[in-house]
Amino acid sequence: MSRSTxxxxxxxxxxxxxxxxxxxxxxxxxxxxxxxxxxxxFYRSIGLGGFSWFIQNNYGxxxxxxxxxxxxxxxxxxxxxxxLKIEKIGRTSIHYSFHYSFTIHNLTTQKICGxxxxxxxxxxxxxxxxxxxxxxxxxKIETWSKRV
Amino acid sequence: MSRSTxxxxxxxxxxxxxxxxxxxxxxxxxxxxxxxxxxxxFYRSIGLGGFSWFIQNNYGxxxxxxxxxxxxxxxxxxxxxxxLKIEKIGRTSIHYSFHYSFTIHNLTTQKICGxxxxxxxxxxxxxxxxxxxxxxxxxKIETWSKRV
Amino acid sequence: MSRSTxxxxxxxxxxxxxxxxxxxxxxxxxxxxxxxxxxxxFYRSIGLGGFSWFIQNNYGxxxxxxxxxxxxxxxxxxxxxxxLKIEKIGRTSIHYSFHYSFTIHNLTTQKICGxxxxxxxxxxxxxxxxxxxxxxxxxKIETWSKRV
Amino acid sequence: MSRSTxxxxxxxxxxxxxxxxxxxxxxxxxxxxxxxxxxxxFYRSIGLGGFSWFIQNNYGxxxxxxxxxxxxxxxxxxxxxxxLKIEKIGRTSIHYSFHYSFTIHNLTTQKICGxxxxxxxxxxxxxxxxxxxxxxxxxKIETWSKRV
Numbered sequence: 001m002s003r004s005t006x007x008x009x010x011x012x013x014x015x016x017x018x019x020x021x022x023x024x025x026x027x028x029x030x031x032x033x034x035x036x037x038x039x040x041x042f043y044r045s046i047g048l049g050g051f052s053w054f055i056q057n058n059y060g061x062x063x064x065x066x067x068x069x070x071x072x073x074x075x076x077x078x079x080x081x082x083x084l085k086i087e088k089i090g091r092t093s094i095h096y097s098f099h100y101s102f103t104i105h106n107l108t109t110q111k112i113c114g115x116x117x118x119x120x121x122x123x124x125x126x127x128x129x130x131x132x133x134x135x136x137x138x139x140k141i142e143t144w145s146k147r148v
Numbered sequence: 149m150s151r152s153t154x155x156x157x158x159x160x161x162x163x164x165x166x167x168x169x170x171x172x173x174x175x176x177x178x179x180x181x182x183x184x185x186x187x188x189x190f191y192r193s194i195g196l197g198g199f200s201w202f203i204q205n206n207y208g209x210x211x212x213x214x215x216x217x218x219x220x221x222x223x224x225x226x227x228x229x230x231x232l233k234i235e236k237i238g239r240t241s242i243h244y245s246f247h248y249s250f251t252i253h254n255l256t257t258q259k260i261c262g263x264x265x266x267x268x269x270x271x272x273x274x275x276x277x278x279x280x281x282x283x284x285x286x287x288k289i290e291t292w293s294k295r296v
Numbered sequence: 297m298s299r300s301t302x303x304x305x306x307x308x309x310x311x312x313x314x315x316x317x318x319x320x321x322x323x324x325x326x327x328x329x330x331x332x333x334x335x336x337x338f339y340r341s342i343g344l345g346g347f348s349w350f351i352q353n354n355y356g357x358x359x360x361x362x363x364x365x366x367x368x369x370x371x372x373x374x375x376x377x378x379x380l381k382i383e384k385i386g387r388t389s390i391h392y393s394f395h396y397s398f399t400i401h402n403l404t405t406q407k408i409c410g411x412x413x414x415x416x417x418x419x420x421x422x423x424x425x426x427x428x429x430x431x432x433x434x435x436k437i438e439t440w441s442k443r444v
Numbered sequence: 445m446s447r448s449t450x451x452x453x454x455x456x457x458x459x460x461x462x463x464x465x466x467x468x469x470x471x472x473x474x475x476x477x478x479x480x481x482x483x484x485x486f487y488r489s490i491g492l493g494g495f496s497w498f499i500q501n502n503y504g505x506x507x508x509x510x511x512x513x514x515x516x517x518x519x520x521x522x523x524x525x526x527x528l529k530i531e532k533i534g535r536t537s538i539h540y541s542f543h544y545s546f547t548i549h550n551l552t553t554q555k556i557c558g559x560x561x562x563x564x565x566x567x568x569x570x571x572x573x574x575x576x577x578x579x580x581x582x583x584k585i586e587t588w589s590k591r592v
Contacts, residue, residue, distance in 0.1 A: 022351065023358070024421075028328065028358070028359040028362060029325045029326070029328040030325070032324065032325040032328070036325075055318065062319070062321070062324070062366060062369070063324040063364075064365070065364070065365045065366070066324060066363065066366075067361070067362065067363035067364075068361070068362055068363075069360070070359050070360055070362075073358070125319060128369060
């Protein structure tokens with residue numbers, strides 16, 4: 001079983017000084033931190049308090065596979081928009097996974113500066129074993145995906 | 149010559165997952181990054197585009213001395229308010245310095261979680277030598293300090 | 297034109313506390329920082345002073361595309377070995393690129409914990425335009441690849 | 445009760461690219477990460493497996509107060525030596541604290557680039573309450589301090 005949605009979730013912020021490297025541009029590893037910030041804000045927006053619901057219920061969301069393509073540089077003080085799309089919620093007999101795609105828009109230069117993909121699985125934070133997730137959480141995501 | 153102001157500048161944001169450590173709380177070094185984010189937003193608010201005016205005009209703002217006292221923990225998804233106060237703008241015959249103080253309020257727990265002090269000097273970014281600063285910039289700060 | 301080498305370059309270090317997140321494991325974005333540390337040490341090992349030769353000669357090495365697959369967790373104080381392989385040095389009429397692959401071995405758990413690929417291009421650090429590279433540098437890499 | 449030692453513990457490493465900011469120098473917040481790396485290596489050197497003994501036994505080591513004075517810049521690829529001194533092990537009826545001082549030497553420029561002080565307390569990682577520490581640990585530190 002898998003579900004997908006055409007809807008996207010977006011956050012905007014300015015690039016912090018510390019996020020850029022001696023080349024004057026955002027360090028490539030920070031694109032993944034920006035992706036995760038969008039993911040965290042998404043879960044906040046649907047009523048899970050960011051990642052807090054997961055942490056409090058002993059869920060971890062380790063990444064399985066990630067990638068990023070860099071298209072144009074991001075500089076200190078550029079305003080950016082990170083756009084998150086849930087490409088797929090995967091469910092097998094033993095685990096749940098989320099497959100997200102991300103696009104980073106540089107609002108200051110009007111360019112797309114990067115796209116990425118991130119696949120996570122749900123695990124028991126202590127045993128680090130695959131785990132299901134309550135239907136109520138999946139329903140929250142589906143409800144969001146149908147909101148206009 | 150020195151100037152000070154009683155006025156404070158504040159920013160609010162949520163704690164990112166990556167900012168916390170295996171103890172479950174924000175890593176102590178990140179308090180200084182939060183201080184700097186407030187400083188950068190302050191310079192954006194008075195029309196300098198964050199740190200961009202400084203970078204474009206070849207100014208660096210290296211820290212000379214910093215300190216932080218930790219009072220209560222900050223956790224993932226806590227909403228925080230960082231309050232910046234310009235305690236002093238110092239000016240000698242050869243250089244300018246800014247002395248800031250910061251307070252981090254944890255809006256989620258309603259506790260003060262840290263206070264800090266940061267002193268920076270203005271330098272030529274290439275020669276790393278002390279540098280003055282145009283009166284127009286100092287006036288922008290003074291204008292801000294008098295706004296109600 | 298492209299060259300490749302079967303030889304690998306390896307570095308070892310212990311996982312810092314700050315590199316792990318509230319899940320108790322190294323934050324996924326830091327795998328890319330570990331890859332870059334191996335790359336920097338590689339360039340140090342062949343006599344370029346790490347990235348210093350590039351910086352001093354106004355070269356940037358922006359990433360074009362990166363990916364990482366996570367296989368098992370890395371925890372605080374685990375000893376790790378990052379293995380770098382130069383899969384390809386690409387050269388067109390206008391630019392040079394390096395394609396690296398990486399494997400992170402967790403020496404503490406005796407498991408492979410991640411593999412990654414990183415493609416970089418050489419650019420003029422100021423103009424952010426593709427750039428060639430002196431043959432002497434390419435020769436240093438080739439000399440290394442033939443050393444037993 | 446308090447103890448102090450004149451002995452110092454030192455680690456050496458090269459500055460990573462990602463640790464420097466667009467000013468071309470190590471971001472000031474990273475000095476504190478370097479201090480912590482020395483602390484972690486110190487605990488590894490006396491047989492505690494870095495911070496692992498603390499984590500496995502449910503101890504946290506939150507910082508209470510930290511400061512740093514910056515004397516000269518650290519650049520990418522500079523080799524540095526971080527020197528740690530345990531100024532004081534404090535013990536009251538309810539808690540233990542460690543007061544460290546640090547000096548960062550830039551071996552490349554032959555300059556001292558920063559000095560710092562860090563005070564930590566031992567807490568129960570779950571309850572975040574002050575905690576004592578077994579005499580065996582204190583003895584390991586004392587044994588180290590007497591080694592020639």
